[in-house]
Amino acid sequence: MDDELRFHLDSRVEALVKTGLPRHDAMRQARLEFGNPEAYQDRCRESRGLRLIDDLIIDLRFALRTMRRDAALSATVIMTLALGIGATSAIVSVVYGVLMRPLPFPEPERLMMVGARSAKESFMPVFGPDFIEWREGCHVCDSMAASAGTWLSNLTGGAEPDRVLIGRVSQDFFRTMGVQPMLGRTFLPEETGRSIFGIGHDTPVTAVILGHGLWQRRFGSDPSVVGKSVSVEGDPCTIVGVMPAGFSFPKNAEAWIPASISPKRDNAYLSVVARLRPGLTAADAQADLAVIVHQINARQTDDERRIDLAVHPLREHIVGDIRSSLLVFLGAVGLVLLIACANVANLLLAQAASRPRELAVRAALGAGRRRIVRQLLTESVLLAVIGGSLGLLIARWLLPLFVALAPTDIPRLESIVLDRSMLGFTLLLSILTGLLFGLAPIARTGRAPLTLSLQDAGGRAAGSVDRQRLRRTLVVAEVSLAVVLLVSAGLLLKSFVLLPQTAIGFNPRGLLTASITLPDATYPTGAEARAYYTQAVERIAALPDVQASGIVNALPLNRYGARISGSFTIDGETEERRGAWARKLAVGGDYFRAAGIPLIKGRLFDQHDTESSPGVVIVSESLARRFWPNQDPIGRRLNVGFGNETWREVVGVVGDVIQDDLGERRLAALYQPYLQVMDARRWLIVDMTFVVRTTGPPERVAAALRGTLAQIDPNLPLYGISTMSDIVAHSTTDPLFYTVLLGGFSLLALALAAAGVYSLIACSVSQRTHEIGIRMALGARRASIMRLVIGEGLVLAAAGGALGLAGAAAVTRLLTRFLHQVSTTDAATFLAVPLVLGGVALVACAVPARRATRVDPIVALRHE
Numbered sequence: 001m002d003d004e005l006r007f008h009l010d011s012r013v014e015a016l017v018k019t020g021l022p023r024h025d026a027m028r029q030a031r032l033e034f035g036n037p038e039a040y041q042d043r044c045r046e047s048r049g050l051r052l053i054d055d056l057i058i059d060l061r062f063a064l065r066t067m068r069r070d071a072a073l074s075a076t077v078i079m080t081l082a083l084g085i086g087a088t089s090a091i092v093s094v095v096y097g098v099l100m101r102p103l104p105f106p107e108p109e110r111l112m113m114v115g116a117r118s119a120k121e122s123f124m125p126v127f128g129p130d131f132i133e134w135r136e137g138c139h140v141c142d143s144m145a146a147s148a149g150t151w152l153s154n155l156t157g158g159a160e161p162d163r164v165l166i167g168r169v170s171q172d173f174f175r176t177m178g179v180q181p182m183l184g185r186t187f188l189p190e191e192t193g194r195s196i197f198g199i200g201h202d203t204p205v206t207a208v209i210l211g212h213g214l215w216q217r218r219f220g221s222d223p224s225v226v227g228k229s230v231s232v233e234g235d236p237c238t239i240v241g242v243m244p245a246g247f248s249f250p251k252n253a254e255a256w257i258p259a260s261i262s263p264k265r266d267n268a269y270l271s272v273v274a275r276l277r278p279g280l281t282a283a284d285a286q287a288d289l290a291v292i293v294h295q296i297n298a299r300q301t302d303d304e305r306r307i308d309l310a311v312h313p314l315r316e317h318i319v320g321d322i323r324s325s326l327l328v329f330l331g332a333v334g335l336v337l338l339i340a341c342a343n344v345a346n347l348l349l350a351q352a353a354s355r356p357r358e359l360a361v362r363a364a365l366g367a368g369r370r371r372i373v374r375q376l377l378t379e380s381v382l383l384a385v386i387g388g389s390l391g392l393l394i395a396r397w398l399l400p401l402f403v404a405l406a407p408t409d410i411p412r413l414e415s416i417v418l419d420r421s422m423l424g425f426t427l428l429l430s431i432l433t434g435l436l437f438g439l440a441p442i443a444r445t446g447r448a449p450l451t452l453s454l455q456d457a458g459g460r461a462a463g464s465v466d467r468q469r470l471r472r473t474l475v476v477a478e479v480s481l482a483v484v485l486l487v488s489a490g491l492l493l494k495s496f497v498l499l500p501q502t503a504i505g506f507n508p509r510g511l512l513t514a515s516i517t518l519p520d521a522t523y524p525t526g527a528e529a530r531a532y533y534t535q536a537v538e539r540i541a542a543l544p545d546v547q548a549s550g551i552v553n554a555l556p557l558n559r560y561g562a563r564i565s566g567s568f569t570i571d572g573e574t575e576e577r578r579g580a581w582a583r584k585l586a587v588g589g590d591y592f593r594a595a596g597i598p599l600i601k602g603r604l605f606d607q608h609d610t611e612s613s614p615g616v617v618i619v620s621e622s623l624a625r626r627f628w629p630n631q632d633p634i635g636r637r638l639n640v641g642f643g644n645e646t647w648r649e650v651v652g653v654v655g656d657v658i659q660d661d662l663g664e665r666r667l668a669a670l671y672q673p674y675l676q677v678m679d680a681r682r683w684l685i686v687d688m689t690f691v692v693r694t695t696g697p698p699e700r701v702a703a704a705l706r707g708t709l710a711q712i713d714p715n716l717p718l719y720g721i722s723t724m725s726d727i728v729a730h731s732t733t734d735p736l737f738y739t740v741l742l743g744g745f746s747l748l749a750l751a752l753a754a755a756g757v758y759s760l761i762a763c764s765v766s767q768r769t770h771e772i773g774i775r776m777a778l779g780a781r782r783a784s785i786m787r788l789v790i791g792e793g794l795v796l797a798a799a800g801g802a803l804g805l806a807g808a809a810a811v812t813r814l815l816t817r818f819l820h821q822v823s824t825t826d827a828a829t830f831l832a833v834p835l836v837l838g839g840v841a842l843v844a845c846a847v848p849a850r851r852a853t854r855v856d857p858i859v860a861l862r863h864e
Contacts, residue, residue, distance in 0.1 A: 059378035081387025084340030086394025097416035106178035111314035128262035145173035150251040157230030161717040167253030184226040184241030234521025380438025388430025407734040482753040483804020489746035505657035507596025511724035512698035526679035550591025571637035602652035615648035623668035793845030
């Protein structure tokens with residue numbers, strides 16, 4: 001372009017010289033005719049898109065110089081954004097990993113969970129015969145399989161006896177899931193398993209498939225492991241396959257054995273999964289299987305045996321209720337990011353107050369408004385991208401911490417990673433954030449002609465009014481959002497504080513617990529199981545430092561054992577009083593005294609309550625109060641509700657106990673001696689927990705307990721050895737996690753809001769130096785100046801607090817499932833948060849207010 005222009009210019013000069021003009025005049029005339037060569041070059045570059053690149057490079061260089069000039073402000077902006085973007089990226093990674101990341105199965109969108117539905121339950125297990133009819137009659141299914149749950153089971157072989165999570169699945173389970181073993185094969189039709197709770201065929205297990213992790217841990221990744229033998233609950237099993245890494249369905253299974261499918265419609269215990277044909281949906285499966293369900297219901301004479309059908313995508317079934325919890329915390333971190341953006345916008349507005357002349361000069365030199373806006377956006381986006389890069393480091397540190405501390409009920413924790421998709425999301429979030437907080441100073445820049453900034457101070461003062469109004473609005477928004485988070489965190493904190501104070505109904509101090517499971521193969525009858533427990537309880541009671549010992553099939557606040565709840569019948573009650581509901585427990589030894597459960601009335605079980613004596617039962621206080629109000633329950637009779645049961649006499653009433661979670665109400669309970677559990681219900685006492693009250697530290701008795709039980713049967717692994725105090729403390733970990741998570745967001749939001757109030761008041765004091773000087777020259781006292789400055793900040797905090805409380809009243813309804821003994825509109829919390837906010841705002845205003853009182857009136861009067 002240079003050569004071309006020079007050629008034409010020289011040619012025109014020569015032509016003019018030939019007409020008689022002097023060369024100097026000819027050169028001037030030629031330049032006038034051609035115009036500015038740089039303009040031609042600019043138009044050429046613009047037509048090729050190069051000018052935008054040049055401008056961007058120039059803007060980036062200028063932005064870096066601006067950041068270096070205002071290093072403190074830039075560092076503050078970057079750190080604010082790093083915290084907001086880092087926390088947001090971490091929570092979004094969690095939400096994406098749990099809720100959105102594809103399941104580790106081929107074509108997971110074709111996988112559906114099929115279950116029963118009633119008026120009380122939206123999704124229930126399935127009867128064995130119903131599953132068989134569904135599998136044979138489903139026209140929209142490629143395949144259908146069932147699981148009888150995942151159970152901690154004894155496994156021996158390859159190492160010491162161990163407890164392993166073993167899934168019980170039907171033959172077509174792996175084909176339905178679309179996953180094949182990396183070694184060996186899946187189950188054959190003739191390979192079946194033992195019954196569960198007396199449900200199904202009771203045949204020995206002969207085959208087992210190992211999970212990848214178990215194969216590595218116990219068998220050293222031995223490729224020749226297929227064909228070797230192990231023992232599962234006492235049954236010799238051949239290892240027929242090893243699954244690939246990452247497959248652990250259902251419920252974190254480490255190995256799989258064949259499930260026993262009951263031919264009787266006597267108990268629903270199966271979870272059914274179906275793989276639909278390509279292109280079909282859950283609605284298609286619902287319509288197809290509804291025909292079969294209608295036929296099954298038509299054959300039922302008992303209304304309680306009739307069911308409705310529920311078909312859910314597998315992803316929804318796995319995620320369950322955790323979706324709402326994660327979305328709540330995603331919303332919380334979104335509020336933090338908005339507060340960070342408002343704070344940064346406030347800071348940039350304060351910076352913009354010192355740049356009108358600079359921008360006006362650029363405009364006077366020919367920069368258009370679009371060009372200036374592009375420069376300002378480049379500066380804000382550059383700050384956001386640098387902050388987002390630091391935020392990635394924060395997210396990378398937060399994610400492992402989140403996974404380590406997360407509640408056990410959060411599924412798919414292994415899917416939470418900071419991968420390329422999250423890197424792209426963070427980059428996009430940074431750019432959008434930069435555009436968002438960069439709009440505020442740009443909006444103020446575009447309100448009036450830039451040339452006014454070259455005029456006197458009065459023009460600047462007048463123009464700053466609108467800017468101050470916008471900054472105040474942003475601070476009010478920051479405070480209101482922070483109040484919403486503070487109230488939410490306050491409710492969770494109060495709930496967590498009250499949780500340990502819950503009356504649990506027993507005394508955990510000085511209590512040692514340990515669990516054991518009796519395999520079907522080596523203890524096939526109820527009599528053999530009872531004999532083992534009797535011998536074990538007697539030996540444990542004789543150990544040194546043991547004050548009392550007992551045994552229970554479902555330890556409070558623990559997950560081991562048969563946790564059975566159901567109906568029972570009271571002798572002499574009318575039909576209207578039937579259908580009672582209670583937890584059904586089997587106990588032995590000196591369980592109540594060992595656990596510290598008080599006896600309210602009557603007696604406890606003793607050595608006379610055996611399998612040959614009349615049936616007895618102990619009831620909880622709430623059950624006695626409900627069914628025998630103002631009456632003596634001792635001597636009353638009831639049927640515990642199992643098949644072929646006889647009437648049992650109530651011999652005692654004990655205190656209510658919280659069985660499952662600290663946040664639940666104490667359920668009614670029925671206790672029967674394990675010695676009187678019928679042989680047909682051996683499953684009720686397969687898993688039992690020893691409860692030992694010690695005179696010294698419980699840990700000191702643990703080794704003796706393990707050795708004593710090993711003497712009876714060395715092949716039975718003792719597991720779950722823990723003090724009851726630790727179990728109670730562990731029950732608070734989930735509420736603690738959510739409280740700390742939301743509390744951290746709230747404290748971050750409060751700090752950002754306080755910083756916003758501080759920066760606004762500090763900037764206001766700086767801009768009003770002249771005014772403050774006049775006031776002080778006219779006799780204003782320091783106290784009045786303090787009140788003036790602090791009052792401005794407190795008014796903003798009060799306005800934001802009022803809006804925030806109104807918003808919190810609506811938002812905290814989402815926290816209902818996290819709260820225990822605390823209302824979502826708890827008055828104490830709603831009163832405490834404004835007081836905390838007022839104190840923080842007072843401190844934030846005090847520093848610039850104190851600075852204002854030290855202004856020298858003479859210097860202030862000269863200030864401009």
